[in-house]
Amino acid sequence: MKKNSKELQKIKGVGEVLSKRLMAAGYDTFDKIAAAGKAELRKIRGLERLPLKPIIDQAAALAQESDKKKARKVKDLKAAAAAIRVRVEGLARRVKDRFGDQLTEKARKKIEKQFLKMTAALDKVKGELESCRKPVSKGLAKAEKRLAGIPDGTMDPMEVIKGLKKARRSLKKIYNR
Numbered sequence: 001m002k003k004n005s006k007e008l009q010k011i012k013g014v015g016e017v018l019s020k021r022l023m024a025a026g027y028d029t030f031d032k033i034a035a036a037g038k039a040e041l042r043k044i045r046g047l048e049r050l051p052l053k054p055i056i057d058q059a060a061a062l063a064q065e066s067d068k069k070k071a072r073k074v075k076d077l078k079a080a081a082a083a084i085r086v087r088v089e090g091l092a093r094r095v096k097d098r099f100g101d102q103l104t105e106k107a108r109k110k111i112e113k114q115f116l117k118m119t120a121a122l123d124k125v126k127g128e129l130e131s132c133r134k135p136v137s138k139g140l141a142k143a144e145k146r147l148a149g150i151p152d153g154t155m156d157p158m159e160v161i162k163g164l165k166k167a168r169r170s171l172k173k174i175y176n177r
Contacts (some may be wrong), residue, residue: 008033011058016045030063069135077129080140081122086146088118088164095160107157114164121171128175135174142170 008019010031022159025044027033033041038052047055092115103111128136 010062011055013050013055017150018044021046030059030066034060034063056163073133073137074129076138077133077140078126080137080144081125081129084144084147084167085119085122085138087144088122091115091150091160095157099157103157110161111157114161114168118164118168118171121168121175124175125171132174139170141172143167146170 005016005019005023008022008028008031009016010016011030014022021044022028022033027041027044034056036056038056041052041055042048078094095111098153125136125139146163146167148165151159
């Protein structure tokens, strides 16, 4: 609640008291203030004598700016998820090239299963990009870090499985909230 109060104070003419009154009246975002008419805002104590057109115009501009930031962040998160997918697919190819015939059927199935689970987890994360950007950002960064921890030079199939499980666990925290 305190964060939104500070956000609303970005509008010139709206201080701490008016921002709290706006929030109490249900106008807790720039979008809601911009959408409200002058008649609705005049009902709020402290706004009845102020010129409302500049306040509404500023709220609309700030709402538009906020929407652009959100869209940019979602775009960056989609790119990060795509980069992780490419990394996982590359890892799968390297494992197949390196251990193709050496793996037992059981080990090959385990590794394939982990790769499939990882790509399924990435697909689930894509569904969460719009709604919870901060946890998605943290989870993707953690998954990337854990994938980077999989040894590349002395690749052991069991190490690959462990690394994929750890990376997937980071992603599961996002969509199991």
